[in-house]
Amino acid sequence: MAVLILVQTFCAVFFAGDIIADAVDTGRGFLADPHLVIEALAVAALAAAIVIEARFLMQMLRRAQLAAQSLRVAAGAFWEVLEDRFASWDLSPAEREVAAFTVKGLSVAEVAALRGAAEGTVKAQLGAVYRKAGVAGRHQLVTLLIEDLLGEPLPAERAREAASGTSQRPAPPV
Template sequence: MTAKTPTVTPDRRQIGLTLMILFQCACVLFFVADVAEDIAEAGWAAATDIHLLPELGATLGMILGIAFEARYLLRILRKQAQMERQVSVAAGALNEVMEGYFREWKLTPSEQDIAGFTIKGYSIAEIAGFRGSAEATVKTHLNAIYRKAGVTGRGQLTSLLIEDLLRAPLVGEAPLVPQDRREPA
């Protein structure tokens, strides 16, 4: 079993915010060109003109708004990257916990596949469909898995792994099988 790396896709908020920033940049360029044209025609004395002051204020406000939105967008992107790294670490840790237990329980490759699908929450019918086997075969494998794991059902199997994951150190550190479940050396 291998952990899949999540696909990074921008969400609607990020796309919307990026489009809004681009639109506002176009508007700022228009306002800056208009103000520059007004100043070029009337000179710097036009800066006190009642018509030009609101344009200057609006332009400055849009520039500040763009700066704020760009900063916010960068913060969102950093937070998303951090969360994706955390999910990846957690997925890797869960995968290590699962593989450690599968070795300890001496599950066959078929049992490992079925246990993995079971932990992910798939139904017996779905697992049978994925594997191209009969539901009775999946049930037989599940009974063997539960017996080898010393649990009575799906809930206990999943909670055993999740509980161990919550107690486990980061991926790549000490063994993930708890002391009371290890074989004596």
């Protein structure tokens, strides 16, 4: 968009120069020639468009910057929720690491390779994580963490919590 603004600015300057040159060549003011008046109006419209596009570009850049900042804040909040949950589930350091890799989307084989452990060990640690979290697998674990970020449990979890009379969920933010 910045390139477009530069090209349009060049064109506006060129056409404004052409109008001035034509007015000087004819020896009359440009208001005396209807053709020059139309050209002048076109240059004015082009200049207005350049100003509008420049403002629009600045707004877009500000919005992009705010979106990037919000994304950083959200990512930080997600990892805070993750750490809070890991602490409330009383996960061991190894279980925390395996759970974090799992939430990031790594497979059991990838987690095992990163940790230098056997796949069976990672599966056992994941089983402990799922048991302590009260979920059946990776998808439910991730869903539970996302629900914590949003502050609202899914209907199935609400029913399960109501039936058991317990809730592992911290109070939603006010």
